[in-house]
Amino acid sequence: MIKIKSPDEVDGMRESCRIAALILDEAANMCAPGVTTSDLDDFAQSRMEEFGAESAFINYRGYPAHICTSVNDEVVHGIPTNRRLRLGDIVSIDVGTIYDGWVGDNARTVMIGVQDPEVIRLVKTTEEALQAGISKAIAGGRLTDISHAVESVATEAGLNVVKEFVGHGVGRKMHEEPQIPNFGPPGKGPKLRTGMTLAIEPMINLGTPEVEVLPDGWTVLTGDRMPSAHFEHTVLVKDGNPEILTCKKMS
Secondary structure: OOOOOOHHHHHHHHHHHHHHHHHHHHHHHHOOOOOEHHHHHHHHHHHHHHHOOEEOOOOHHHOOOOOEEEEOOEOOOOOOOOOEOOOOOEEEEEEEEEEOOEEEEEEEEEEOOOOOHHHHHHHHHHHHHHHHHHHOOEOOOEHHHHHHHHHHHHHHOOOEEOOOOOEEEOOOOOOEEEEEOOOOOOOOOOEOOOOOEEEEOOEEEOOOOOEEEOOOOOOEEEOOOOOEEEOEEEEEOEOOOOEEOOOOOOO
């Protein structure tokens, strides 16, 4: 069942989303050669504690860290380690917080001195695909209007969306209905209604759309080991323009 949030419930979500956005922004600004992905995780844990929030990820189905850090050919769910970031890397940072019982969820791919024009194109296109999807999160539309908008941006750029992993509803739980694929024809699925809160998150590969999961049970790699990018916002469906809840500054 798709949950419609009341105005009071949306107010509750805004603070968790704001915290998640601030921590993601700060962690992204830390990314530099020599920084480990565990450094990013430790920082995020500390900042969550300062805000009185907690990670929505740690111990979720056994996940062992506070954030996800996916480097280069890792698509999503990368586990922070002592791996040091290097010049030319891209790292996708996914931050989810719980504050006052509400979840905020967002992600961003950071480029570390990247010079490869194809990788730059991948990252910029994925961010554009997110914005295209968000623009369709309007009351009265259909769920797959979002999906189609994301896929259209990717395919027009000659890139491939990941089909095995999708966006989702979010609220009291990190994963609520509906699932939001990043592909498909428009005009299908449930009608979007004011008060729906959605985590829209394109995952786009430079090469094949195929992926595989490492033996750790979490880290998702591209099938051809070419780079992948990931962006995500938590969005409120409204009658007019959707509201991006995972923003440092609330509108």
